Amino acid sequence: MSLRRAVRLVGREIAGRYFTRHLASAALGTSRTRLVKDLTPRPAPGLPRKSTRKLIEVAPRDAPSRFSRDRPPHSSKRDKKLPCPAPRQAGERRLRRTSLRRRDGIKHEPKAGNNNVQVRRRAHPASHVPTEFDFSVTPEALNTLPSAFSSPPLSSGLLQSVHDVLGPNARPTPIQSLSLKHLFVAPPLDSYRRFLLASETGSGKSLAYLLPMLHDLKETEHLSPRRTGPRALVLAPTHELSRQLASFGKALVHHSRLRVQTASRANVASARVSAAKMSNVFDGDDAEGEFEVRPGSGTSHTLDVLVGTPPTVLRMTRGGRWDKNFAKSEEKRPKRSVGHPEVNFSEIEWVVVDEADVLFDPDFIDQTLLILSDIAAARGKPVPALIRDNRNKSRAPMPLDYPFNLVLSSATIPAALAAHLENHHPTMTRLVSPRLHRLPAHLALEFSPYNSGNRNAEVLAKLKAVWRDNALAGRRRARIVIFANTRARAAEMGAYLSGNGVPNIVVTGQSSDSRQGGGGGLRVYGSNKHLAGFLKPILKQSDSLHSQLPSAGGREDAGGKAATGPGETETKSKSSSPHVLLSTSLLARGLDFDPSVSHVFVLDPPRNTADFLHRAGRTARAGSSGRVIVFGKGAGRGAEKLREMRQRLAALRVSARS
Numbered sequence: 334m335s336l337r338r339a340v341r342l343v344g345r346e347i348a349g350r351y352f353t354r355h356l357a358s359a360a361l362g363t364s365r366t367r368l369v370k371d372l373t374p375r376p377a378p379g380l381p382r383k384s385t386r387k388l389i390e391v392a393p394r395d396a397p398s399r400f401s402r403d404r405p406p407h408s409s410k411r412d413k414k415l416p417c418p419a420p421r422q423a424g425e426r427r428l429r430r431t432s433l434r435r436r437d438g439i440k441h442e443p444k445a446g447n448n449n450v451q452v453r454r455r456a457h458p459a460s461h462v463p464t465e466f467d468f469s470v471t472p473e474a475l476n477t478l479p480s481a482f483s484s485p486p487l488s489s490g491l492l493q494s495v496h497d498v499l500g501p502n503a504r505p506t507p508i509q510s511l512s513l514k515h516l517f518v519a520p521p522l523d524s525y526r527r528f529l530l531a532s533e534t535g536s537g538k539s540l541a542y543l544l545p546m547l548h549d550l551k552e553t554e555h556l557s558p559r560r561t562g563p564r565a566l567v568l569a570p571t572h573e574l575s576r577q578l579a580s581f582g583k584a585l586v587h588h589s590r591l592r593v594q595t596a597s598r599a600n601v602a603s604a605r606v607s608a609a610k611m612s613n614v615f616d617g618d619d620a621e622g623e624f625e626v627r628p629g630s631g632t633s634h635t636l637d638v639l640v641g642t643p644p645t646v647l648r649m650t651r652g653g654r655w656d657k658n659f660a661k662s663e664e665k666r667p668k669r670s671v672g673h674p675e676v677n678f679s680e681i682e683w684v685v686v687d688e689a690d691v692l693f694d695p696d697f698i699d700q701t702l703l704i705l706s707d708i709a710a711a712r713g714k715p716v717p718a719l720i721r722d723n724r725n726k727s728r729a730p731m732p733l734d735y736p737f738n739l740v741l742s743s744a745t746i747p748a749a750l751a752a753h754l755e756n757h758h759p760t761m762t763r764l765v766s767p768r769l770h771r772l773p774a775h776l777a778l779e780f781s782p783y784n785s786g787n788r789n790a791e792v793l794a795k796l797k798a799v800w801r802d803n804a805l806a807g808r809r810r811a812r813i814v815i816f817a818n819t820r821a822r823a824a825e826m827g828a829y830l831s832g833n834g835v836p837n838i839v840v841t842g843q844s845s846d847s848r849q850g851g852g853g854g855l856r857v858y859g860s861n862k863h864l865a866g867f868l869k870p871i872l873k874q875s876d877s878l879h880s881q882l883p884s885a886g887g888r889e890d891a892g893g894k895a896a897t898g899p900g901e902t903e904t905k906s907k908s909s910s911p912h913v914l915l916s917t918s919l920l921a922r923g924l925d926f927d928p929s930v931s932h933v934f935v936l937d938p939p940r941n942t943a944d945f946l947h948r949a950g951r952t953a954r955a956g957s958s959g960r961v962i963v964f965g966k967g968a969g970r971g972a973e974k975l976r977e978m979r980q981r982l983a984a985l986r987v988s989a990r991s
């Protein structure tokens with residue numbers, strides 16, 4: 334072989350590998366998501382260097398990472414000395430903060446024709462707390478982290494609901510302790526809460542943001558007796574998650590008489606709802622019922638909390654086909670005449686962005702920023718939506734001072750989200766759990782290389798092995814969630830399992846594809862019934878009372894709820910429903926799966942670590958145990974993917990960071 338030919342061959346090989354590893358993955362959108370290692374904010378423009386240190390609090394690492402019912406989370410090693418600076422003088426900080434706010438010169442002007450927008454001077458019971466920036470973790474500060482759900486700070490109604498839902502002995506998880514400490518503190522006049530809640534999957538972030546929000550809404554309810562729209566908005570990336578969050582919220586307001594509702598359809602011709610159904614929905618009989626906006630119905634004013642995906646919320650606020658005319662720049666705002674705005678956002682006081690890393694990623698960020706900007710405008714204090722900056726990737730630092738409380742929640746903080754916060758929310762406080770970017774403590778990780786050409790058969794064999802082990806151990810049959818990288822792969826695997834006598838449900842973004850698994854799992858709108866058996870049911874008060882009765886063979890789960898124990902008979906319909914659910918990343922986000930989902934199969938090495946953390950996190954939730962099995966090519970070309978993934982995932986298993 335001539336030297337020239339040899340060089341050409343080597344060159345081709347290198348180029349080929351480069352293409353396979355980098356270009357192909359970039360083309361398919363599989364490039365790695367870089368997760369940040371440190372959430373400490375950099376000094377922000379306009380704020381002195383030292384002040385940013387106060388914008389982060391990490392729960393002490395001796396806080397138990399598992400859910401504890403009997404032991405207070407921070408009972409041990411309280412006097413451990415941590416190398417943290419002493420807090421600064423409280424009065425000094427508060428003064429500076431207040432003067433900064435005044436210097437910006439922006440006033441809250443009520444919008445013309447809207448008498449309900451007003452700047453309130455609230456007398457909050459906790460307003461004597463010295464400062465909102467006192468977040469340094471000193472030994473003294475450890476003692477200040479609440480170790481129980483108590484009233485105060487919770488209202489008695491909310492406390493009762495927490496006990497109904499989690500059991501009487503539930504103790505706050507680290508992220509909830511941080512929330513109890515910080516989010517219940519009223520901010521100074523004319524300023525708002527800005528928080529990032531960052532903690533691993535299944536660690537109770539939903540409760541960490543719902544409790545302070547619901548508490549505040551209840552406390553200030555009397556200030557707006559005649560409302561024209563919801564007072565809080567929770568954004569989530571999928572309808573399934575929105576519905577589950579709304580159901581959870583409803584359970585929490587059982588004693589507080591607030592109205593929480595989800596919206597998955599709005600301003601569409603078929604979204605008609607009868608008065609009877611609407612009253613059912615509002616009265617909570619139909620926990621999954623959707624709030625469907627009928628043009629001209631004018632019903633949104635009865636809501637307190639609206640939960641929805643960004644596209645739905647935009648349809649509600651901007652009208653049906655708002656996006657048809659959507660211009661890509663701020664100057665050319667869409668004409669509102671394309672539909673009828675159905676929801677008035679002028680009274681929104683709280684916005685929660687759940688799964689913030691998704692809602693601030695390139696697919697969603699324009700919509701998310703548009704909603705935040707619309708709310709700010711409706712409240713009489715316009716804030717730019719930054720659409721153009723975002724498209725051009727010229728993200729000049731520019732603080733976005735929204736006139737409402739803003740809470741972001743996520744189990745993974747990619748560098749892009751961290752950069753967005755640095756640039757646009759320099760004063761946002763990061764509350765971080767010690768196990769952020771780690772796998773749940775009780776999650777076992779297994780790698781299963783494909784050894785033959787028949788991958789489906791190998792997955793089926795593994796599945797049967799899991800159930801065989803269950804039977805030998807006298808346990809009930811595990812529910813298994815299988816994640817594929819593509820819709821086609823999920824459908825193909827589902828069809829194979831059906832053909833081999835394993836009923837299953839395939840749920841992908843394309844609802845028309847969803848029946849392909851043969852299990853009848855259609856992604857239905859308006860209900861999470863297609864996921865029945867897989868999602869954790871929310872216990873109502875009557876259920877939880879029942880659960881406290883002694884039951885033979887039953888056991889209590891970590892939250893104090895009764896869970897079906899070994900040998901206990903499930904209801905006929907439940908046991909006969911499929912035990913296998915196949916999906917893509919669609920269902921990997923935020924959904925609270927039942928503890929019976931003890932296994933997650935990942936059919937191909939995940940595209941990035943963040944994706945893996947979310948998929949794996951559908952099991953081993955709330956301190957329960959689970960196992961994730963990652964499949965991948967065992968030998969030959971492409972086998973290095975699994976090896977690489979193995980090394981990367983090993984890092985996620987190390988114990989909580991020091």
Ligand SMILES: Nc1ncnc2c1ncn2[C@@H]1O[C@H](COP(=O)(O)OP(=O)(O)OP(=O)(O)O)[C@@H](O)[C@H]1O
Pocket residue numbers: 400401499503504505506509532533534535536537538539540743744869891892893922923924925950954955
């Ligand atoms: N203090 C607690 N004690 C016991 N169980 C709890 C507690 N807080 C929350 N849970 C339960 O833990 C489960 C997981 O909570 P949640 O869905 O809020 O987690 P998450 O952190 O939002 O997870 P993800 O990142 O996957 O969205 C829920 O079933 C919830 O009821």
